[in-house]
Amino acid sequence: DTGVSQDPRHKITKRGQNVTFRCDPISEHNRLYWYRQTLGQGPEFLTYFQNEAQLEKSRLLSDRFSAERPKGSFSTLEIQRTEQGDSAMYLCASSLLWASGSYEQYFGPGTRLTVT
Amino acid sequence: QQQVKQSPQSLIVQKGGIPIINCAYENTAFDYFPWYQQFPGKGPALLIAIRPDVSEKKEGRFTISFNKSAKQFSLHIMDSQPGDSATYFCAASYSGAGSYQLTFGKGTKLSVIP
Numbered sequence: 001d002t003g004v005s006q007d008p009r010h011k012i013t014k015r016g017q018n019v020t021f022r023c024d025p026i027s028e029h030n031r032l033y034w035y036r037q038t039l040g041q042g043p044e045f046l047t048y049f050q051n052e053a054q055l056e057k058s059r060l061l062s063d064r065f066s067a068e069r070p071k072g073s074f075s076t077l078e079i080q081r082t083e084q085g086d087s088a089m090y091l092c093a094s095s096l097l098w099a100s101g102s103y104e105q106y107f108g109p110g111t112r113l114t115v116t
Numbered sequence: 117q118q119q120v121k122q123s124p125q126s127l128i129v130q131k132g133g134i135p136i137i138n139c140a141y142e143n144t145a146f147d148y149f150p151w152y153q154q155f156p157g158k159g160p161a162l163l164i165a166i167r168p169d170v171s172e173k174k175e176g177r178f179t180i181s182f183n184k185s186a187k188q189f190s191l192h193i194m195d196s197q198p199g200d201s202a203t204y205f206c207a208a209s210y211s212g213a214g215s216y217q218l219t220f221g222k223g224t225k226l227s228v229i230p
Contacts, residue, residue, distance in 0.1 A: 004159075006159075031216075033217065033218075035218075040222070040223070041222055041223070042122075042205045042207070042220025042221055042222055042223055043160065043205075043218070043220050044220070045215075045217040045218065045219070048215050048217065055214070055215065056214075056215045056217070091159055091160070095216070103148045103150075103165070103209065103211075103216055104150075104162060104165070105150075105162070105216075105218060106162060107152075107159035107160045107161070107162075108159050109157075109158055109159045110158070110159045112157075
C-alpha cells in the first residue's frame with residue numbers, strides 16, 4: 001500500500017497526559033499537512049511542512065502542540081498536557097509540489113484521540 | 117468566518133437518483149475546488165476537483181458544476197448507489213497562500229436507499 005499511513009489509529013488518554021502521533025506520507029511527496037476534524041465538521045488546517053521545514057502554523061495550533069518532520073519523510077504531532085477539547089480525529093495529508101503548484105492532497109486514515 | 121458554506125447538511129435519495137450538493141465560497145482568490153468522500157472511521161478520499169477556468173468537469177458518475185460569477189460549485193452523483201452513502205466535503209484552496217491549505221465545508225451526509 002503506497003498511501004498515507006498514520007499510527008496509532010486510536011488513542012485514549014487521560015487529561016494532562018502527553019500523546020504523540022505519527023504520519024508516513026506517500027513516498028516522494030515533499031509536502032505534509034496536519035488537519036484536525038471534530039465530530040460533524042470538516043477538517044481544519046493545523047500546520048504543514050515542505051520537506052523538513054515547517055512553513056505555516058494555524059492559530060488552532062496552541063503552544064501545547066508541536067510537529068516535526070526531521071528528515072523530510074515521516075512526521076510526528078505531539079500534544080502536551082492534553083485537554084478534553086483536544087478530542088478529535090487528527091488527519092495527515094501529503095502532496096507533491098510541482099512547478100505548477102501543489103493542489104492534490106491525499107489523506108491518511110486519521111488518528112482518533114479521546115481525552116478522558 | 118466560514119469561508120466555504122455547504123448545503124444541505126444531509127440528503128436521502130433513492131438508488132438511481134441524482135443527489136446534488138452545493139457549496140458557496142467567499143474568497144475570490146480560491147483557485148482550486150476539490151470534493152472529498154469520507155466513510156465512517158476513514159480519512160477523506162479525493163473524489164474530483166475543478167479549477168475556475170472550466171465550468172464543468174466529469175469523472176465517471178461524478179460531475180462538478182462551477183459558477184465563478186456566483187462563487188458557487190456543486191457535486192452531482194449520477195445513478196447513485198447504496199455504496200455512495202458517505203459524507204461529502206467540498207473544499208477550496210489558493211496558490212497565493214503558498215501553503216495550498218484546504219478550507220473545508222461542514223459536510224453533507226448522503227444516504228442512498230435501495
